[in-house]
Amino acid sequence: MTTTSRAFKSRIQQEDLYSIPIDEFFKSAFSVDCVIFGYHERQLKVLLIERGTEPYEGFWALPGDLVYPYEDLDSAASRVLNDLTTLSDIPIRQIHTFGKVDRHPLGRVITVAYTAIVEMQDLTPQASSWAAATKWHSLKRIPKLAFDHREILNKALGELQEMVKHEPVWNKVLPEKFTLTQLQEFYETIFNKTFDKGNFRKKLQDFKFITKLDEAQQNVSHRPSLLYRFNEKKYLEQKNKGFFFDL
Amino acid sequence: MTTTSRAFKSRIQQEDLYSIPIDEFFKSAFSVDCVIFGYHERQLKVLLIERGTEPYEGFWALPGDLVYPYEDLDSAASRVLNDLTTLSDIPIRQIHTFGKVDRHPLGRVITVAYTAIVEMQDLTPQASSWAAATKWHSLKRIPKLAFDHREILNKALGELQEMVKHEPVWNKVLPEKFTLTQLQEFYETIFNKTFDKGNFRKKLQDFKFITKLDEAQQNVSHRPSLLYRFNEKKYLEQKNKGFFFDL
DNA sequence: AGGACTAATTGTATAAAATACAAAAAGTAT
DNA sequence: ATACTTTTTGTATTTTATACAATTAGTCCT
Incomplete structure (x- = not known):
């Protein structure tokens, strides 16, 4: 609360200014x-x-x-x-x-x-x-x-x-090392719609806190994706100067 | 609250499951x-x-x-x-x-x-x-x-x-009939920065719920501005189909 | 080894939106 | 009539968004 309001004052000082029983x-x-x-x-x-x-x-x-x-x-x-x-x-x-x-x-x-x-x-x-x-x-x-x-x-x-x-809420949801496709799937699920693969990646390039690793997927029957990681330090920098994530 | 939680159950059923006095x-x-x-x-x-x-x-x-x-x-x-x-x-x-x-x-x-x-x-x-x-x-x-x-x-x-x-929170703040300059001043005050006059107006054209009247300012020592009014009905229409106001 | 297959990655051409800036218009004041 | 002020409209440029195609790097199969 805030002002020593009517009700609270009543309780503290045993005054009943508004005839509402204190205990109520x-x-x-x-x-x-x-x-x-x-x-x-x-x-x-x-x-x-x-x-x-x-x-x-x-x-x-x-x-x-x-x-x-x-x-x-x-x-x-x-x-x-x-x-x-x-x-x-x-x-x-x-x-x-x-x-x-x-x-x-x-x-x-x-x-x-x-x-x-x-x-x-x-x-x-x-x-x-x-x-x-x-x-x-x-x-x-x-x-x-x-x-x-x-x-x-x-x-x-x-x-x-x-x-x-x-906010990068996917941070605690995706694996430590994730692919950009996994990230895109996350957004597609939340918004229940699909995004263009190329364009999605273009937007992500602005976000310095999604850093590319020197590792790739293993054991996939297609071209393996590079892995990425969330960089908390860089995120906090970018966040401070009025950053945001519209997708 | 939600589940018949521990504490609440205690009060109702007079059980004290967690040895925190009920009245607390x-x-x-x-x-x-x-x-x-x-x-x-x-x-x-x-x-x-x-x-x-x-x-x-x-x-x-x-x-x-x-x-x-x-x-x-x-x-x-x-x-x-x-x-x-x-x-x-x-x-x-x-x-x-x-x-x-x-x-x-x-x-x-x-x-x-x-x-x-x-x-x-x-x-x-x-x-x-x-x-x-x-x-x-x-x-x-x-x-x-x-x-x-x-x-x-x-x-x-x-x-x-x-x-x-x-949201058009300026609705209750500006006069019933207002000029676009007044509206711009409102936004400039809230964000504590200035906008380009022409470009500001261009954005407003998308918002059908700001309707132009057949009236102009009186008694100003310069070209009088046309007056506008907030149209609640049209606003609600536009709002429903996922509209928003980024400026 | 070579081609088929799959998804990743990069690129490109177009459309749309944001920005900067300038010109014209419509009043009042002198 | 002219100066002055602010509104209103316009235009050229840059930036961003969108659609879609081409290329790449792996596995799988024969």
Whole structure:
């Protein structure tokens, strides 16, 4: 909050200026919900959990949890991600906060939505203590979701499409050494359309932080592609002077 | 929130699975803070209030308040804006949520930041019940702010610059009937740089929702400019089919 | 070894958009 | 009528985007 507002002042100084019972303000809670996208070889999916308790028992939902009393918002989001995937160095980004009065049937809960994208391969999501079942869902077949989670998912998908224009989010998703075709496939999947091979490469030439290695693919039955690597240092340089990635 | 999470389940079912006292989760509150930009004739300012109580007594701060128990987040932000300016049909947009554990010295408070931009002229901000003093501040001379409000302001300024690229936010800021020069001045102020007059106009020709009127300026000591008007209907059409405003 | 095959890589010609700059037009003021 | 100011239109140039073709470097097969 901000000003020593009416409500907060009431609590602190035991004044009740507006005849709203003091405690009412503290019968609320906040949570984080994570839209975890998974990418692997032209496939984009989202990680959902199946709820084992009311409300919305049996429904699929986004993974999330209340924020602990001494936990930062971002940390709570990372914790949820880590509980489910055991991954720990994945950047996770806040996208929007949802706070309609009636969005949770059991009380006033506002939720801060986060999103991340991870490499899906080999990652069998953990059925953690609080998630009965977990599963990667294709974006084309999303079941009815609990709460306002469908709205949150839609918002996250839109944000993802914006993010990839300005940030190398493929950094943690593609292999350490990747081909330009792999990179192009990533973008084609996110935007659900195709790009011209030659022109795509021309644009990438401006991005100094995609550096060519002296290595090539092995064991492919065609001309092998050269491998590239993400150069974080050069990326940060370019980013600072107002750089961006429109494709 | 989302899953019937640990904490929430505890409260509802009176189970304490993780030995964090149930009530701890409800000793928290959420607030909204508003970054209200004011524009008038090439000037961009931000509306700050002076705090009359601890903590941060005497500091300047963003206007904000706790969210009422039965009030949507967006409504709370609109209410704060309305209390200060008496304006009521101004679009206000959520930008980010700030939730560091120690951001408020008196308790756990997360705040959802909103931003809006209004016409500054004739608008003497009200010294409402909870704001000792209010004042438009130039962005070049911002005093030390309470809480993390400087961080919030910076974020809002960045978001404003993105917003104006994709949305006609000048709609509520310029007069009903405006000249293209006025519109250009608005953009020049936000981005703090100048554009070529001819080229600026050329870009605007793509935007069908800026319609030319059969009227011209009066009482100017030079060639009068034709007046234009924002056409909401045409804007919505163009917006739907993936339109955007890069300048 | 030689040709078929596949995808990578480079190149080229054209269209579109951005930029810089200049000329003409339409008012007021003197 | 002329000077002056700002709007409005125009034009030439450069840059960027797009479409598409040609070449290259490997494997696979006979």
